[in-house]
Amino acid sequence: GQQLNQSPQSMFIQEGEDVSMNCTSSSIFNTWLWYKQEPGEGPVLLIALYKAGELTSNGRLTAQFGITRKDSFLNISASIPSDVGIYFCAGHNSGGSNYKLTFGKGTLLTVNP
C-alpha cells in the first residue's frame, strides 16, 4: 500500500525558533493535509493543499504541496509553547469512492519556553 515517510520523528526547540518538517511518498496524491494532535485529543486539520505547487499559510504555519505531487512540507515560524504536539501529514486521492487518508508516522514537537 501507499506509505508516507515523515521526518523528523521528533524535534526539541526553543521558543521563538522556526520549525520545518516534511513528508515524502512513493506515489502521487492529489491532496495533502497537515494535522496536529494534542494529548488526549484527536487530529485537528491545520492546512489542506489541493494543487501541485500550492503554498498555503494559516497564521504562523505555511505548507507547500510539492510539484511532483509526492511530497509536502510544513513550516512553523516563531514557535510558542502551545505549538507542542504531534504533527501528521496525510495524503488523499479524492474523487470516486476513495475517501481514505494515508498518514505519516508523525513529528513530535517539543517547545522549551
Added chain:
Amino acid sequence: EAGVTQFPSHSVIEKGQTVTLRCDPISGHDNLYWYRRVMGKEIKFLLHFVKESKQDESGMPNNRFLAERTGGTYSTLKVQPAELEDSGVYFCASSPSSYGYTFGSGTRLTVV
C-alpha cells in the same frame, strides 16, 4: 455543533476478552471512518461507512474486528477476542463528503 464523540476514552482488558468501542459522528455526516494508531506508528485506516453500508473495509486487520453502523447513525467497533497487538488508539472520524474530516478524541485500548 457537537463534535465526533467516542466512548470509552480508555479501556484496559485482558487478552482474550471482548471490547466494544462506540462512535457518535457529527449529525448529518453520512461518512464515518475508523482509524487506529499503534504506538509510534502511523495512523492507519480501518474502514469507511457511507450511511449504514461499508464502503471500504480494506484496512480491517482480521476477522476478530467487526464494525457496524446500524441505522446510519452511531457506529461500534468490536474486537473479539482481543490480542496484545490490538493495543493502540482507535480514532473515529466523520465527514459530509470526501473533504471535511472531523476526528474524535480516540479510545486508548490496552490489552494486557
